Structures are given as structure tokens and as C-alpha cells.
Amino acid sequence: MSDESRDAGHADLLDAIESGEGYYLACENGHGSLPPQRICPECGSRELTQEALPEEGEVETFTVIHATTPSFAEDTPYVVAVVGLGPVGLTGQVRGVEPDAVETGASVRPTVVETETTGERTIGFRP
Amino acid sequence: MDVADGGGYMSGVRVAGIGLTHFGQHPERPSRDLFGEAGLAALDDAAIEREDVEALMYGNFMGEISDHQGHMGPLVAEAVGLDVPATRFESACASSATAVREAVMNIRSGEQDVVLVGGAERMTNISTPDATEALALAADDLYEVSAGMTFPGAYALMARAYFEQYGGSREDLAHIAVKNHYNALENEYAQYRREISTEDVLDAPPVAEPLGLYDACPLTDGASAAVLVSEEYAEANGLDASVAITGTGQGGDKIALQDREFLARTPAARKAATEAYDDAGIAAEDVDVVEVHDCFTIAEVMATEALGLYEPGEGIAAAREEETTREGPHPVNLSGGLKAKGHPVGATGTNQIAALTRLLRGDHPHSDAIADSPTAVAHNAGGTAASTAIHVLEEAQS
Ligand SMILES: [Zn+2]
Numbered sequence: 354m355s356d357e358s359r360d361a362g363h364a365d366l367l368d369a370i371e372s373g374e375g376y377y378l379a380c381e382n383g384h385g386s387l388p389p390q391r392i393c394p395e396c397g398s399r400e401l402t403q404e405a406l407p408e409e410g411e412v413e414t415f416t417v418i419h420a421t422t423p424s425f426a427e428d429t430p431y432v433v434a435v436v437g438l439g440p441v442g443l444t445g446q447v448r449g450v451e452p453d454a455v456e457t458g459a460s461v462r463p464t465v466v467e468t469e470t471t472g473e474r475t476i477g478f479r480p
Numbered sequence: 481m482d483v484a485d486g487g488g489y490m491s492g493v494r495v496a497g498i499g500l501t502h503f504g505q506h507p508e509r510p511s512r513d514l515f516g517e518a519g520l521a522a523l524d525d526a527a528i529e530r531e532d533v534e535a536l537m538y539g540n541f542m543g544e545i546s547d548h549q550g551h552m553g554p555l556v557a558e559a560v561g562l563d564v565p566a567t568r569f570e571s572a573c574a575s576s577a578t579a580v581r582e583a584v585m586n587i588r589s590g591e592q593d594v595v596l597v598g599g600a601e602r603m604t605n606i607s608t609p610d611a612t613e614a615l616a617l618a619a620d621d622l623y624e625v626s627a628g629m630t631f632p633g634a635y636a637l638m639a640r641a642y643f644e645q646y647g648g649s650r651e652d653l654a655h656i657a658v659k660n661h662y663n664a665l666e667n668e669y670a671q672y673r674r675e676i677s678t679e680d681v682l683d684a685p686p687v688a689e690p691l692g693l694y695d696a697c698p699l700t701d702g703a704s705a706a707v708l709v710s711e712e713y714a715e716a717n718g719l720d721a722s723v724a725i726t727g728t729g730q731g732g733d734k735i736a737l738q739d740r741e742f743l744a745r746t747p748a749a750r751k752a753a754t755e756a757y758d759d760a761g762i763a764a765e766d767v768d769v770v771e772v773h774d775c776f777t778i779a780e781v782m783a784t785e786a787l788g789l790y791e792p793g794e795g796i797a798a799a800r801e802e803e804t805t806r807e808g809p810h811p812v813n814l815s816g817g818l819k820a821k822g823h824p825v826g827a828t829g830t831n832q833i834a835a836l837t838r839l840l841r842g843d844h845p846h847s848d849a850i851a852d853s854p855t856a857v858a859h860n861a862g863g864t865a866a867s868t869a870i871h872v873l874e875e876a877q878s
Contacts, residue, residue, distance in 0.1 A: 363622040386739075387623065394734065414644070414743055416636035417689040418628060422613035425628040433629045435637055435738045442738030445627045457644050468628065475627045 362389025367474050371465040375406030377441045385440030410438035412459045412478075417452045427470040436461055436478055445476030490588045492711035494721035494876055497526025498834035499598075503702035503822035504671040507605035511540065511547050511703070511826075515600040516559035518703035518827070522596065523560065526707035528717065533707075534592040536566035537583050539576025539599030540826035542614040546602045560596065570826075572618035572862030573775060575599055576704065577829030577869035583708045584728045584871070593713040598705030601824035611699050615825070618863040620736040632696055634737060634864045635776040636688035641743035642778060643690070646793030650690055653777035654681035655799035657694050657819050660774060663806060664816025666845035671700050671822030681777075695777040700822030704831040711876070723840045725833075727760025727872030729753060735866045746865035749786035753870050756857070757788075760872035764788025768854035769839060770810070771832040773861040773868075774817040780804075783859050784812060787870075806849045814839060814846040829869065832858035836873045 366388050369375050378386045380398035392399050415434035418425070425431065432447040432455050447455050448466055459480070466477030499521025501514050515538070523530060536557045543549045553566035569579040576599030583595040603611050615631045616624075624634070642648060658678055664670035676694065684693040714721040731751030734740050741747075757763060770787060774780035781795040789810050790798060798804040804812035815821050815835040818828060836856040838844035850856075856873040 360622055363626075394739075414637045414641040416633045416640065416691075417686070418630060418633050418636075419685070419689070420612065420632065420687045420693075421609070421628060421630050422616060423609045424613065426609065428628060431628055433627055433633055433637070435743065444624050444629055444736065444738045457640065473626070476623075477627075 367465050367476070370406070370463055370476070375463055376403040377406055378402070379404040379440065383440060387441060406463060407439045409460050409462055410436040412455065412457050412461055413437050413442065414457060415447065415455050425468060425470050428468055434461070434478060436463070438463060443476050445478050447478045449479040491590055492876070493584050493587045493725045494709050494711055494714045494719070495706055495723040495725065495833065495837045496528060496709045496714060496719050496721040497522045497524070497707040498837050499525055499705045500669045500831060500834055501703045502669050503700050503824060505604045506701040509602065509701060511543055511600040511602045512555050512559040514602065514701060514703035515556045515598060515705070518598055518600065518705040519556070519560035519596060522598065522705035522707050526719065528594065528707065528719070530561060532594045533562055533564055533596050535564050535586065535595045536562055537569060537579035537595060537597045538566065539569045539579045539829060541570060541572055541575050541601060542603070542617065542825065545614045546606050556600070562596065571867040573773065573823070573825045574829060574860045574862030574867045574869050575826045577858065577860035577871065578730065578867065580706070580708070580829060580833055580871060581728045581730055581869050584725050587708060587710050593710045595708050596705060597708055598703065598830045599826035600703035601826040602701050603699040603824060604701050608699065623736050623738060630688060632688040632691055632776065635778055636691045637737055638743055638782070638864065639690055639778040642781065642796070645744045646796065648796035650682060651678060652796045652800050653695055654678040656774065656777040656780050657681045659799045659805050660813050660817035660819040663814050663846065664820035667816050667821060670816045670820055671698055672820045691776055691778070697775050697818035697823040700824040702822060702824035702827050704827040704834050706830050706833050706837070722876055723837045724874055724876040725871055726874045727756040727762065729755030729759060730867070730869045731755070733866040735863060737864055744782070745792055746782045746786045746861065746868065748865050749783060749859060749861060749868040749870065752868045753787050756870040756872050760874070762855055762872060766855045767857050769814065769836070769850045770812050770857045770859060771815060771835050772812055772817070772859040773828070774813060774819050775823060777819070779861065780812060780817065782865070783861065784810070787857060787859060806846060811849055814844070814849060829858070829860035832860055833871060833873070840873060840875055
């Protein structure tokens with residue numbers, strides 16, 4: 354990927370998750386946020402450190418998407434979930450499980466997946 | 481004439497005129513032409529001199545994509561024959577309500593006496609997948625859209641979270657779509673003027689489960705406008721401007737659902753409502769009629785709860801129990817809502833102001849459905865409500 358098309362912070366996080374070293378940004382008060390971020394949006398602390406992303410999280414809500422944008426046309430139907438991982442949440446595609454079998458409260462592990470249509474990297478989850 | 485809390489001068493704000501285009505499929509019409517029609521209709525309805533307009537505040541969301549056009553303020557000013565400072569407001573689907581709010585504050589401050597506000601959106605000249613992509617620009621590109629979250633998908637995430645937390649069913653939501661279609665039957669500006677049944681909603685193809693095609697508002701081309709004036713200008717010029725905007729509020733939230741405390745509530749709307757009610761000196765119990773941002777059926781539920789008409793978790797059954805129907809105690813979306821009236825994104829906020837103005841003036845098809853001297857509220861939400869602007873309209877005290 355060329356530097357021009359790279360989104361600093363976000364792309365770094367995907368690299369880290371891909372190599373099993375996912376992280377989030379934490380302030381001294383225990384709030385979590387995601388890069389790129391210079392200040393804790395909860396308390397205003399500017400002392401943010403990288404903390405290890407939990408290896409497992411819980412599906413808070415999900416949807417099975419049937420109608421979508423051209424960039425995901427060949428991905429349908431696909432599951433997008435919001436997953437709670439300690440003090441942060443992540444949005445990603447649930448893979449490795451039939452859409453009908455996804456449930457809220459299920460434990461999933463964050464990963465990086467490629468979309469079917471464009472091959473772009475994005476956050477994913479597996480059981 | 482009111483005296484603001486700080487003791488400073490604050491003018492009352494009147495709606496002197498409103499104008500609308502038909503909402504529907506008009507793919508061949510550039511948004512400048514849509515706004516030209518609505519803006520001129522508003523100026524004609526207000527019966528004021530064109531030279532008296534001091535500013536234009538214009539809402540639009542996706543003009544760069546559908547019209548290949550930025551810098552729209554001067555463009556649409558020219559379309560209505562005005563040579564005034566003209567600024568575009570972009571707050572996703574709340575774009576024109578934020579324009580209205582700016583106009584209200586400018587008039588109150590005494591800075592301006594006559595402002596043309598409004599918005600337009602052209603959406604059906606591009607394909608549905610391309611429009612879906614354009615609408616997704618209102619979500620977090622890095623953390624939501626990159627994973628394939630669409631806007632129906634975002635509201636589907638909220639709908640499932642609501643069902644999990646509070647209960648409710650797709651059938652409850654279907655009653656909202658049915659109600660709003662019924663309300664639009666006599667609305668000559670509405671995109672859909674046909675009745676639907678709960679079976680139609682439940683049997684429609686899924687878009688983003690648990691939401692189906694009939695839970696969603698359509699893609700719409702259209703424009704809306706209103707002439708807002710100071711009370712002093714209205715009196716000095718003998719205007720027939722019986723409707724006042726007595727409260728304004730705006731709330732914000734984190735843009736991405738994943739970063740929020742609540743997945744089944746819209747705190748930005750609650751904040752905006754609290755501010756607008758305080759501003760108008762009213763309480764939620766005083767509200768008689770509302771136009772809310774039902775981009776998806778579940779959005780109407782969360783809106784009525786944020787407005788304080790229902791406690792969280794209790795708004796879901798309101799349409800099924802006929803509380804928010806035309807005859808019920810809390811009529812919601814008498815114009816047909818975004819679901820049936822249509823949702824030309826940048827035009828929706830001012831359209832709500834126009835619909836409530838007509839209801840209060842008595843020239844709306846459903847004016848008979850509401851109490852005398854009603855308190856009316858417009859709720860316009862952008863994105864998954866991270867930008868929400870709310871206005872209170874009442875009969876002017878003169
Ligand atoms: Zn903090």
C-alpha cells in the first residue's frame with residue numbers, strides 16, 4: 354500500500370491486529386479510544402498509551418446486510434457486528450459462521466479480513 | 481419581544497412563508513433547480529420584497545456526488561435571484577435543521593431580520609448502490625464503512641440492540657410504516673400516497689436484518705424552504721406570520737455506534753430536546769404534535785423516546801396501540817414522515833418546519849387532527865443521530 358493511500362493510525366491498528374498484537378489507546382482513567390486519537394474523548398487526558406486489545410469480545414449487536422454499496426456488492430449477504438472489547442468497541446464483519454447462527458452475546462475474536470468484492474482489508478471477527 | 485437570560489435584547493422569530501417542491505423522483509432536475517422552485521415559493525408565500533432578504537442558509541448533504549457540485553451557497557442564491565451572503569450547512573440528514581437553527585440565532589441576536597433557509601437533495605439520478613454509498617459518507621469511514629456498514633445497516637444494528645434491551649418486534653415497527661403511509665395519502669407533496677399493510681412491511685425483502693425494504697425511507701429528489709423574519713419586521717411590514725419558532729436545540733454524539741454508551745438510544749436528540757424545550761419554556765408534556773426523523777421505522781421509536789413522549793423502551797408499541805396515529809394522543813408524522821413523504825436528505829429539516837407551519841396555520845390536510853394552539857416539535861437527525869437539531873413551533877403571541 355502506498356503512503357498516499359494509507360490512513361495513519363487505522364492502518365497501523367490493522368497491521369497490529371493482523372500480527373496478533375492489537376491494541377487500543379488508554380488514558381490513566383481507564384477510558385479506551387481508537388487511533389488516530391490525541392486526546393481521551395471522555396476525560397480530556399492527553400496521556401494516551403497503547404494497551405493490548407482483549408483477544409476475545411462479545412457481540413453487542415449485529416445485522417445481516419443484503420443491500421449494499423458497490424464496494425461490497427459481492428460480499429452479500431454478510432454480517433456486520435459491533436463487538437465490545439474491554440473499554441472499546443469495534444465494528445467488523447463476522448466470518449466463519451453462517452449469518453443465521455450469529456447471536457448477540459456470542460464470544461468472538463478480532464481479526465483482519467479481506468472483503469470479497471475489492472480485497473480491501475477490514476476488521477473482522479471469528480468465533 | 482423577549483428579554484434573554486443575560487438581560488440582552490432577543491427578538492422573536494416568525495415563519496413568514498414556506499415553500500416545497502414535490503418530493504419524489506425528479507432525477508433530471510439539478511438541485512439548484514429544485515431549490516429555485518422551493519425558495520421562490522417560500523418568498524411568494526411570505527409576500528416580502530426580494531431585496532429585504534439578508535442571508536441564505538442552505539442545507540445539502542451529497543451534492544458533490546449527485547450534482548458534482550460543491551460551493552452551493554452562491555449557486556442556490558442565484559437560483560432564487562438573491563445577491564446575499566449564502567452558506568451551505570452540512571450535517572448529514574440534519575443539514576437544513578442546522579441551517580434553520582443558525583437563522584433563528586442570527587435573527588434573535590438582531591444581526592438579521594429576514595433570512596431564507598432551506599435545503600435540497602438530488603438522489604435518484606445515481607443508482608441505488610451509488611446512493612447507498614453516498615449516504616454511508618455520514619458514518620465513520622475508517623471504522624464503520626470500511627467494514628461494509630451501510631446506513632440501513634447502522635439502524636439495523638440499533639434496532640436489534642433495542643429489541644435485545646427492551647423487547648419489541650418487526651411487527652411493532654411495521655405499524656409505524658403503515659401509519660406514516662396512511663398520513664401521506666392527502667399530502668400532495670409526498671413521494672408515496674398509497675396505503676400499505678403490516679403484511680406488506682413484514683413480507684418486503686430484507687435490506688439489513690432485522691430491517692426490510694418497507695422499514696426504510698426511499699431515495700428522494702426534492703427541496704424545501706422557509707422565510708424566517710424577526711417579530712419586528714413582521715409587524716412593521718404587516719406580514720401574516722402567525723407561527724413562531726420559540727425553541728431551538730442541537731445535540732452531538734460520537735459519530736460511530738461502536739464508541740457510544742447506548743446502542744438503542746439517541747442521547748444527542750435528548751440533549752437537543754432539553755435545550756429546545758428550555759428555550760421555549762415548555763416541558764415534554766406540553767408537546768401536542770411532532771414531525772420526527774423516521775429514516776427507518778426504529779428511528780421514530782428512538783425519536784419519540786428522546787423527545788420525552790415515551791420512556792426508553794416504551795415507544796416501540798406506540799403506533800401499534802394507535803397512540804401516535806392521527807386520532808391518538810401523540811400524533812407523530814402527520815405529513816407521512818420520511819417513510820412516505822420521502823427524504824431528500826438536505827431538504828428534510830426545513831420540510832418538517834414547513835409541515836408544522838402548515839399544521840399550525842391551518843392549511844395542512846391534517847390541521848383538524850390537532851388541538852387548538854398546539855405546541856409542535858420538529859426532530860431532524862443526522863447520521864445515527866450524532867447531529868440532531870430540534871425546534872419548537874407555536875402560535876405567535878401578539
Ligand atoms: Zn479518559
